[in-house]
Amino acid sequence: xxRPHPVRRPAKSPEGPARGLRxxxxxxxxxxxxxxxxxxxxxxxxxxxxxxxxxxGSNPGxxxxxxxxxxxxxxxxxxxxxxHGCTQSAGDYHAHSGWATLADRYGFAVVYPQTNATNNxxxxxxxxxxxxxxxxxxxxxxxxxxxxxxxxxxxxxPGRVHITGLSAGGGMTANMxxxxxxxxxxxxxxxxxxxxxxxxxxxxxxxxxxxxxxxxAQWGDLVRSAAPAGTTSWPRVxxxxxxxxxxxxxxxxxELRDQWTNVWGVGQTPSRTRSLTGGTTxxxxxxxxxxxxxxxxxxxxxxxxxxxxxxxxxxxxxATGTYYLDTICSSYHTAxxxxxxxxxxxxxxxxxxxxxxxxxxxxxxxxVSLTWEAVAEAASYHVHRDGTRVxxxxxxxxxxxxxxxxxxxxYTVAAVDSAGTVGSPSAxxxxxxxxxxxxxxxxxxYAHTVAGRAYVSGGHTYAAGSGQPMGLWNTFTVHTLxxxxxxxxxxxxxxxxx
Numbered sequence: 170x171x172r173p174h175p176v177r178r179p180a181k182s183p184e185g186p187a188r189g190l191r192x193x194x195x196x197x198x199x200x201x202x203x204x205x206x207x208x209x210x211x212x213x214x215x216x217x218x219x220x221x222x223x224x225x226g227s228n229p230g231x232x233x234x235x236x237x238x239x240x241x242x243x244x245x246x247x248x249x250x251x252x253h254g255c256t257q258s259a260g261d262y263h264a265h266s267g268w269a270t271l272a273d274r275y276g277f278a279v280v281y282p283q284t285n286a287t288n289n290x291x292x293x294x295x296x297x298x299x300x301x302x303x304x305x306x307x308x309x310x311x312x313x314x315x316x317x318x319x320x321x322x323x324x325x326x327p328g329r330v331h332i333t334g335l336s337a338g339g340g341m342t343a344n345m346x347x348x349x350x351x352x353x354x355x356x357x358x359x360x361x362x363x364x365x366x367x368x369x370x371x372x373x374x375x376x377x378x379x380x381x382x383x384x385x386a387q388w389g390d391l392v393r394s395a396a397p398a399g400t401t402s403w404p405r406v407x408x409x410x411x412x413x414x415x416x417x418x419x420x421x422x423x424e425l426r427d428q429w430t431n432v433w434g435v436g437q438t439p440s441r442t443r444s445l446t447g448g449t450t451x452x453x454x455x456x457x458x459x460x461x462x463x464x465x466x467x468x469x470x471x472x473x474x475x476x477x478x479x480x481x482x483x484x485x486x487x488a489t490g491t492y493y494l495d496t497i498c499s500s501y502h503t504a505x506x507x508x509x510x511x512x513x514x515x516x517x518x519x520x521x522x523x524x525x526x527x528x529x530x531x532x533x534x535x536x537v538s539l540t541w542e543a544v545a546e547a548a549s550y551h552v553h554r555d556g557t558r559v560x561x562x563x564x565x566x567x568x569x570x571x572x573x574x575x576x577x578x579x580y581t582v583a584a585v586d587s588a589g590t591v592g593s594p595s596a597x598x599x600x601x602x603x604x605x606x607x608x609x610x611x612x613x614x615y616a617h618t619v620a621g622r623a624y625v626s627g628g629h630t631y632a633a634g635s636g637q638p639m640g641l642w643n644t645f646t647v648h649t650l651x652x653x654x655x656x657x658x659x660x661x662x663x664x665x666x667x
Contacts, residue, residue: 219263219281222322226314230307233283234315235259236323239273244324247277247509249331250316252338254360254475254492255293259283262335265493267477267486267500275509278323282312296340296362297373304348304395308341313349331404331507333357333500335475335492336417340366343425346404347395357407357503359475360417363424365391377417380424388424389431403432407464407506409499411471419467426465430454433462436557441583441591447471447478447497457555459581459594464506468496475499521546521584521592530566534574534604534654539582540566541595547584551591554578561585574604574654604655609665611649614642622650622658632658 222234249272253262259281263269268279284294294301294308301307312332320327332353334342339361346356347364366376375381393400406429410422430437433456440455448469456462468476476499477487486498504510524541531538539552543565552560552567555578560567572578578601581594610622614630617623623630623639630639632650634657640646649665650658 218269219260222280222315222318225318226311228311228314230301230309230311231285231288232308232311232315233259233285234318235263235281235283236319237263237269237272237279237281238323239276239278242276242278242323245326246323247275247329247331247507248280248316248319248323248325249277249333249509250280250282250312252282252294252312252332252334252341253292254334254336254338255289255291257292257335257492261490262338265477265488265490266335266475267488267498270486271500271504271509275504275511277329277509278319278325280315280319282315284308293337294334294341296337296344297367297370297376299368302341302344302348302365302368304397309345309348312341312345313352316352327352329354331355331357331509333359333407333503334361335359336361336473339417344395346406347392350392350396350400350403353404355405355407355507357409357499357506358425359409359499360411360414360473361425362417362421363388363391363428365395366421366424376421379418380421382420383424383427385427385431385437388428392428392432403429403462405462405507407466407503409466409468409476409503411468411473411476411494411496413470414473416473422465422467426452426454426463429463435462435555438558439591440553440558440581440594441551443590445497445502446484447476449476449497451502455553455581455594457579457597459553459579459597461506466497466499466502471496521586521590523593524550524565524582524584524595527580527582527595527598529580529598529600532600532602534602535572536568536570537572537578537580537600537602538566538568539580539598539600541582544584544592546586546592548587549585551583551585553581553583553594572602573607574602575606577601607652607666609649609651609661611647613644614639614646614648615644617648617650618642622652632660635659 219235219237222236225234251268272279284292296302302309316330332342332345339358342356343358343364362376367373408422408425410419435454439452442452445451450467452465453461454463474492474494476496477493478485478498479488484501486501489495521544524544527541530540549561549563551558579597579599581597583594584592623632625642630642637660639648649661651661652658
């Protein structure tokens, strides 16, 4: 991510004194990543196997479109958009990333958007410019137009379009997933930044070196505010990060995880963790159905770049070069996470098999009891409720407690072996606690007492069960009471919980 210079498009936006100052400020900050002096040019973007596509739309972002399409690709195949890093090109990324090998193996088209030095001095995608990273604007719209063109020209399945990128391309990928969740089934951010982490050049450097420590909800809100109103379906996101990256600090992977797990409505407690080759740890966060929604791949000792693993093995792909680092083939594992290998999405971890026949054996107003069949390799089992781990047990049964009456929850169980490797989750089962769900009542103190939700003592009103003081007994003072259990009320004037 070499010096993420401000946008420069002289024909459209003449550079005035202020923009000139921004150029000088950016130059003074020094090389950050994918430095121009270390550029490995790779094959030109016009290599025989890579074809430039023109006429893909209004192209407000002034980008170029290149595509790799395997011979005899059938209609309805998936589509991958792959965004290069700073100082790189479409041809460079095509030659090193491994996506061409996987496209031939699994059968899908690859589109490589390419920026240029006119847009940015170091050919970075302008992920930090609001005019280039928001829905319907600049480079983001150009990339979306490329996806639409490919779907039309190659007959790709519009429901299986995926996007990935390295460094600045990773930052743009995160923004594209936020701005166009309706266009992408999945994404992968390699050594990149959270969506909408920055909208100025100064903020870009802050994000790279020391990303804001926002809460998961705050990060998630940035995605939700970028997406079309009412969006409820989100892309599945893979996050790749080297632990020795001094350009885009590893904290960005944590913030990305917080952002997308929050968007999916799951917690930050892993559903399972497993070890892969190249010193890589893969951590999975399942959705409520037990399917992977977010995966974080942490590559021990890897600096800034894209993880590749040259060779002819089943899990190998890519070629080494400047910022293409020989550790593990990230593109292979990303393709499997997306389900491009035909396996439905989500890798099978090298751990115990999924427990069979999970079942709900009993429910009460506040508990759900589960059983499942034993797994021979299991030392214990993790139990997840609605995507969040709620318990660990060595037995083949578990009772979840502290639930609200009349509420429905989804459960999965995963076996853990003696080495601590967590296996695949079981099929999901659903349980509904007995009784009526908690209800809220907003009324005057007088009405609450008449209805039995409160009582009077010494001219003052108190909530039944909890005894919380509600003020004078009259028809003017109004409170909202939540019934948390039969006959037990608490004050929730800030709003009734969902």
